[in-house]
Amino acid sequence: MGLVALAILSFLGCQPAPAPASVLAPLDPARLARRLSIDLRGVLPSLDELDMVDADPAALDTLREQWLADPLFEERIVQLYQEQWFTVVDGFVVSKDDYGISGPRNYEYVHSVGEEPIRIIARVIATDQAYSVITTADWTMASPTLAGIWPIAYPEGESGWQMSYYTDGRPAAGVLSANGLWWRYPTALNNNNRLRAAAIFKLLVCTDLLSRPVSLSGDVDVDQTDPSEAIRTDPACQECHASIEPVAATLFGFYPYNDQSAVELEYYHPEREALGPELLQVEPAWQGSPVSGLADLGLAIAADPLFGECAVRTIAEGLLRRELSERDAELLAAAGTSFAARENMKDAIRILTASEAYSAGGFTVLADAAVVAETSTRRMLVTSQLRSIADGLVGLNWSLHEYDQLDNDALGYRVLGGSVDGYDVFTPQRRPGLTSALTAQRVAEVTAALIVARDLGEGATPQLLYGVSAMTVPADPAFTDGVRAAYRRLLAVHPTDEDVAELTSAWQAVLDAGGTPEDAWACVLAVLLRDAEFVTY
Amino acid sequence: MRRSSPRLTPAALAPALARRSLLTLLAGTVAGALVPGRLGLPARAAVASSDRKFLFVLARGGWDPTWVFAPEFDNSSVDMPGDDSEPATQSGHTWVSSASRPSVDALFTNYGSRICTINGLVVPSVAHEQCSRLLFTGGTSPGVDDFQTRLASGASSHLPLGNVIFSGPSYTSPGATGVVRLGRRGQLAALLDGSCTDDTFPSLHLPTPSAQGIEDSLVAARASRASRAALAPASRGEQQLISAAYVAALADAASISELSDLLAGTEDDPLAEMLAAGVLLGRGGARCVTLADDGDLDATWDQHSVIAQQSKNYECLFGNLLALLDSLAATPGQAGGADGGSLLDEVTVVVCSEMGRYPQLNSAGGKDHWPTTSLLLIGGGVRGGQGIGDYDGNMGGTPVVLSTGELDPDGVHGGVLIEPLHIGATLLAIAGMDPVEALGPGAEAIGGAIEGG
Structure with missing residues (x-):
């Protein structure tokens, strides 16, 4: 408060309202630097870096910028998304043996497949691209292993993960066009991509349709009821399927005729795109708005306000290492506003990691049980x-x-x-x-x-x-x-x-x-x- | 190389506890005992609820109840097995019998008096992951402890391996600490004896036993101090809680070396895994053990095509269960051993699958997902010799009066559909815990399924 304002208040006989007492006690600067370094780079700060923040806690702002630009930051984003997208599993329906990959390279194979979609996200965030690129990009991220088994053009003379391009004419839809996402979230043939559509809702707009209760018994007469008809007409079914079916209908370029076949699963099949509306008897759409196909779906998702909110929520949960609660609404809003200006996730990370919630190292005596239960003041290394x-x-x-x-x-x-x-x-x-x-x-x-x-x-x-x-x-x-x-x-x-x-x-x-x-x-x-x-x- | 530590060569990776060695273990455990499954069950002993142990077997993928639990032969709406299946009745149970599934017949024949079958259990989802979470927690919210975790936390005394996962899912709240996974290849044993790093760092100078002791003591002392200290400038925080959990974990790790022979994996052998789980419970190492069954030769239970695979899966699973129950029944119980009780009196075996399958075949000759299924409760604390619940004409559930287990199809006696929360409440009640306190309102136990309930 400025001196003039204080003088006026004093003249009026008022005392300025004290700043609200905090329920959180901050970490000391060095420990906070350690936390930030681990979160942004996955490594410990150097002694020089610790000395910097000891001498001047504001130096953490400088270090934050350096660490956001560190090549290790991209790897950390991969780790954070791995915990929430669950694509890096130990095996897929198609094994390395199906590709004739010899030797003990299964680890490299399964990690290449599973990391593909989250490396797209990590590259977008690390290189300051607009976050909407993750559902609109015409490129993917590929390792030499992926380039060797999938229809991918990988830059000559390079090694490691690189921006690459599918060569089978698939739509430009970022992660939605990544084989790795659909190998982790496959469809049974008669599931008709519904599970995949549910994954899109959960991962990209944080809406978990599968957590809603399902009741197929009771009034259902299995002799009289065609399940696919019930999905279209039964009000209870429609609560979820009204959203799921039109999205599932956009995914039939990835629909395999044989869900165990490498060739079926690795190639996009543009000629099958029309199968979706035919089999599901619904036109492709996102949240009620028609879309013309997968690329259009990517654009529609990117334009949905829930998309940005979900992105910020996902990164916030990763950094705070806990479920978010209503107490975090203000922080999420601030991070969301910052993110939205440039669709830049680093802007959100700056807000999040400078917050009181992130910096908390303990509770003051003012903290009640609810605060203690909903706040993380110390994280465990995983x-x-x-x-x-x-x-x-x-x-x-x-x-x-x-x-x-x-x-x-x-x-x-x-x-x-x-x-x-x-x-x-x-x-x-x-x-x-x-x-x-x-x-x-x-x-x-x-x-x-x-x-x-x-x-x-x-x-x-x-x-x-x-x-x-x-x-x-x-x-x-x-x-x-x-x-x-x-x-x-x-x-x-x-x-x-x-x-x-x-x-x-x-x-x-x-x-x-x-x-x-x-x-x-x-x-x-x-x-x-x-x-x-x-x-x- | 770690000097003088027994080296689990691994092919550490590869496997350790083979079926043969496990059977040797078992032989030691049950030396001289009868095999009562065939020769008559021993007398049951009174066992304190808080001493009960639990073994969960998850048939992962969604089993089809019509191959065992639901003899709906007269229901034209249901596609029953196309083999020689027919209804069979004994010991209070009616099941689907077939010459190709002799172990199913044997299980009900030999142990029917110890089995309570729950039919028409409604798991309100048709997605595997959500159904598994529902089945084990009663809900779909993340961050909620599963029944196993709750049961382990309610044990009368601390067990270092409270809730052991041989294989299969586990669901816990953020603060949970008691879940112990063995690893698919028995990695826990290699962590315990330190051999886990030998093959990667064969020439590295790792701690001698004396140095290890010095290291362990100082780590524990410092963690203990941290658990008591306030972290300035905060007056309190999670550091103390985490440090306290760390102290407990270090102590647990130091106390389980005598169980390491059971922690080395079972070469992906479902029978060996099941028997090892029984031995582990019998030796007092854990309160809960969970393992997943992926079908005969890992063919999965999720048959969207060729539903006949269910027959092989059931035969394999029930054959393994039969061997498990034989071993439990032949092993003197810890609490009731003096008056003739067996481990089967102390262990409640829960055999379940996260979902059922649609009543009718699909075009590929398989069956799709369906939210109604069956579950077996066997052994300690269970009122056996009965089935509770039923399927209606559409393979939905039929309401049941929970206190008695009686059917109430029209719901006029307060009957409700059986849901996973009721199963969890029943298990907690068997364990002597208050279900409502642990699981919240609506967690009513199926009284009719509980021995003496």
């Missing part, structure tokens, strides 16, 4: 985050038979570590459990051992254990400095003298038990990497 953090620290690559062990469930530990598999588990773990604690332990021990091998090897330049060598002992100032630096880097907290003392004692105990200095340092690092402060953010 498997994908453990993986990217360890990768950032020491290049951890825990793979076996080319399966990333922290990103699959066929052989690995994705769900056991707290993530989702999109098949049996749909909610990331919010609290540590037995298997997530064990997963964190094994990641910590391997990461610690790799750091020690890197930092304490002969002639090595330590990247985490600064100033430390295998010869350093507790009496050396470098020892304490090394412990403090590692503590600070991993937990974003300055250790107390007690913290340093107990870690030093652990170091000495390992040595006394016959271990080497490397064993002792690995123990210190493993303790920190398993710390309750580390496995949360």
